[in-house]
Amino acid sequence: MTAADLPIAGSNSDLAMLYRTMRRVRSFEERVGELFVRGQSAGSMLHLSIGEESAAVGVCAAMKPQDTFTTHHRGHGIFLARGADPKRMMAEIGGKEAGYCHGKGGSMHIADMGLGHLGANAIVGGGIPAVVGAGLSARHKGNGAVSVAFFGDGATGQGILYESMNMAALWKLPVLFCCINNQYGMGTRIDNATANTALHERARAFGLEGETVDGLDVEMVAEAARRLVDGARAGRPGFLAVECYRFFGHARKDKSPYRDQAEEELGRAKDPIAFARARMISGGLLAEAALDAIDTEIDAEMDATIDFAVAQTEPPLASMFRDVYALTEPEPEPVRTRIDRVLARN
Amino acid sequence: MTAADLPIAGSNSDLAMLYRTMRRVRSFEERVGELFVRGQSAGSMLHLSIGEESAAVGVCAAMKPQDTFTTHHRGHGIFLARGADPKRMMAEIGGKEAGYCHGKGGSMHIADMGLGHLGANAIVGGGIPAVVGAGLSARHKGNGAVSVAFFGDGATGQGILYESMNMAALWKLPVLFCCINNQYGMGTRIDNATANTALHERARAFGLEGETVDGLDVEMVAEAARRLVDGARAGRPGFLAVECYRFFGHARKDKSPYRDQAEEELGRAKDPIAFARARMISGGLLAEAALDAIDTEIDAEMDATIDFAVAQTEPPLASMFRDVYALTEPEPEPVRTRIDRVLARN
Amino acid sequence: MVEMTYREALRKALADAMTENPDIVLLGEEVGRYGGAYGVTRDLIKEFGEHRVIDTPISEAAIVGAAVGAAMTGLRPVAELMYVDFIGMTMDQLANQAAKIRYMFGGQIGVPMVLRTQGGTGRSAGAQHSQSLEAFVMHTPGLRLAMPATVADAYHLLRQALVRPDPVVFIEHKALYTMKEDVDLDAEPLPWGKAAVRRSGDDVVIVTYSRQVHHAMAAAATLAQQGVEATVIDLRTLNPLDFETVRGCVEKVGRAIVVSEGVMTAGVGAELSARISEECFDFLHDPVVRVAGEDIPISVSPALEAGSVPGPALIVETALRMLA
């Protein structure tokens, strides 16, 4: 399946479609949480993007089929917004053979070349410089592709972000740096990680177009993203910070003891899905009932992803040695084989 | 010899003293070149600071005895401005036992704890984060020490600079980041390394006080440095870019084929020493003859550093195993000893 | 004797050392308010304040670099690297700065810092959160390296690391944090740099460290049931390396298996196997066998993850075949 022949979920930016996509993201993330509770996930390092759906959906809506992107560890929503198959995603999160990466990558290492997903990354900032390289490829091939690096506010602590922004600006590459600022890096609130939280100012100081947008309104996010993605395509690389709030703990086991109730309630009140829903109803775009119907349909689709993932098989043990190197190369020699040879003399 | 009992050369900032110190730096650097030509230097990786004396001298003039600093690979002038013994410096550059580091460090790794010199570094950007740690120490001990990181424009390509500036701003540490912008990193002119050459803007975006000053006028540099060093001491970390020009090649063997005559002449015309000299004469501060006398005296002193260095002995071979670990620890076992043990059976 | 977990012992070592030495400061990601990703520094910020337990931005390179500068100016920093997998971002500050400063500067100054981190498999954390990278450190002159396997060593090695004059990389194992042991912390500890013979037997010597010590002990117990007596050596520190203890046991027994969780090729097992083969040549009845991690990345799939590293079964099987 390639980006070309697949309907990029976000690429239609009318509000109903944006709502639907955000709703699919949230419904999926809720099911990821359930997969964990049912002990069917591979590990507990599962980072839900609930509360920041507008960033994933709004920015993906501005991307074209030939565009590419990398994400951070909290990337489920971005990939779904790009048109991922939730079943294969859930299977990967369960560490199953049917997953996007055959159970080797898991939640933090999902990728799909068909959709231009150059990979999620478990290293904070680790996926950022790749878009500079993708930008060089686009320039070289003249294929008009933009490459977007999605990362969190915490990644602004990583020097490689600045090295990458400097290169993109210097070479005028078709690149967008998208910072999903959910206010927290694990237990550290952004103002405990930096003295100036107006992150776009740094990008401007390096010569990039830099903006910050409120993630509450997905239409505003989509609009800002379109401006910056189109600018990047025209050789004006950019930076977009989307302000939102991480509704739940950092990973499945974190109950956020480090922040208080009041702050959480305030943060969760900034719900882009509820906001879009209200606007559609008040604007007479869609009636409550119609929206409920959409939600029910989506929840049913997402319920199925759990059953699918649970039903899948673990990758075969021998697959462990596959894909360390290209298939045309010999696989690494198993330790057992080496021990056998050493002990063969006996 | 400690900073306290040593007259910090730069610490007197009247123009005559600033001139004298700049002149000593240049005279020393010229002798370093001569040491190389005479085949008496340890290697050819010798980076002369000719043309950028005002940065070293102006900033050191703003520092106090308890202050500390790190430098980049082009750090001779900074250390001299701080009050280094040119003989021991030259001996180190010659790789001799009498040098500051007993011939192990050389030109790119001179250090002296007595003068608060935490070390020159051969890794571009490598010495920058140390000042954040020195800042933490000063905060912890309440000794009012400021720590200054000296580095070149090329180091602005290194992410660790931004990680360090972010920490310093976040923690309000007594730290100054001093970028000696001589317009080049090896053969790369600054505008081929970044899209925005107004480097202080980056520092400001991280929440630091940021300024750029023209290195032609050492008094202006000293004034800006005092403002920022005092600010840092008061908990307002800063960044100072000193604009100058690298008069000669990157290292001893580089003839700068990558830049044209015209540009070089323009650059070399920005000579902080000639500028200070002219100002003192026109201002009637010192007469030409008096200045010539100073120059002659300094040149004689610096000539002696070559003779001194050449006369020194190489470090004893056995010293190779010393100082890998503390003297209280056993030295690493020589390869020969290990081979002996293995072959002892024969 | 009190019962305590590996995590609690580490925390107590930090608390006790910080109480004794006011110049010890902790810095790292989430070490303060969050209490450490694995809870080792829980509540230390309440006890010692945020100027001694410093939450940092996500800047591994600068964290280590700041620790270097702090150590050079009179503090005794303990930098925490949340996962040893992130050492790649710090290798310049660690290997080119911390490790070489004393030497390059001719012995003028040392860098008495501790870099605490943790590694290993066991949590389906995937290729970038499950590695065992101690070989990088062992291959870098100037860096000391401690890897505690027991609760008592978690405490004592950390206390000892905090009085060493040189930089110490201290690698914990994520699968051991909840391990409980009865310990008497007042009992005289083994000296720094000394290996521990955890069990003695005359048939085969198993040389290992960190979590694999427990796999080796489990294997030894199984082997005993089959009449095979194994000596198990816990190296405790890889630099300094107590090869004398290894030599003594191997020369007596004549057979050695070296076990490490890190990938086999050019790993710690290679150094141990090479030294034993070179220096105990005339005493070996059989070639040294390396039991180590496969030369592959770690998968999130629990099945593949478990299959990628040694366990008791492989050690038992290897010993039995060696003695067959």
Place this chain on the structure above:
Amino acid sequence: MVEMTYREALRKALADAMTENPDIVLLGEEVGRYGGAYGVTRDLIKEFGEHRVIDTPISEAAIVGAAVGAAMTGLRPVAELMYVDFIGMTMDQLANQAAKIRYMFGGQIGVPMVLRTQGGTGRSAGAQHSQSLEAFVMHTPGLRLAMPATVADAYHLLRQALVRPDPVVFIEHKALYTMKEDVDLDAEPLPWGKAAVRRSGDDVVIVTYSRQVHHAMAAAATLAQQGVEATVIDLRTLNPLDFETVRGCVEKVGRAIVVSEGVMTAGVGAELSARISEECFDFLHDPVVRVAGEDIPISVSPALEAGSVPGPALIVETALRMLA
């Protein structure tokens, strides 16, 4: 046959490959206008333009990271790391990204890039510009590693690296750039991954690579004058490692010396010594001996620098004593 330097051969390999494959781009510090710190890329920017020979800011981590992204999107990047000593800043992008992407993503995509760099002593460049750090790479599954010793290999191994499907770290030796040899580049080269037996002798096998091959050959010549015949194996690539060739020679001769310039502990020599001892156990008359760099940093003092690494004399001395 034409006479050519190691540097010229490398440059020709890049030029020829770039002419054949328009997707090859070079990026790194000073590779363009300056022509490379050691002149390997001199004038290539004039020939191929600044979009294929890209001067970068001083950002090692992002240079490697950009090469990874370029390789994943259809280019064949050759990133230059000016000194292997700077690998510390790139280890995350190299070991956690380039090396693991194919695996983590289940084989969807590879990272066909080459990281060209140079290492070793010989220029009084000091502790941060004289290291031999190939062991870090050899210990990282997913990375191939080539280290040419001859002018012909400088050309052929680089050409071969540029058609490999996986990331290749290509480490040149700074002391070899000016070395001249007569080469016939049209002659069929040895296949990728095959070691070269540079000289055959029945008394001792010397296994090495890169610059130490020349020290080993010089030692072998001296030894021959004293009636000792040495086999000298040039491994050429450390991953893949052609152990079959080593095994064949060692089983025939029964004595082996492994030589590397990098520090001894946990280095490449350890892996080679361990494998030979483990796999050729019954054929060894004597223990394998490692001749390697001292476990110390490199000094700028020419005397100390030279004393820190192996030279022909130590190899000769070791062989003679082994055969005594």
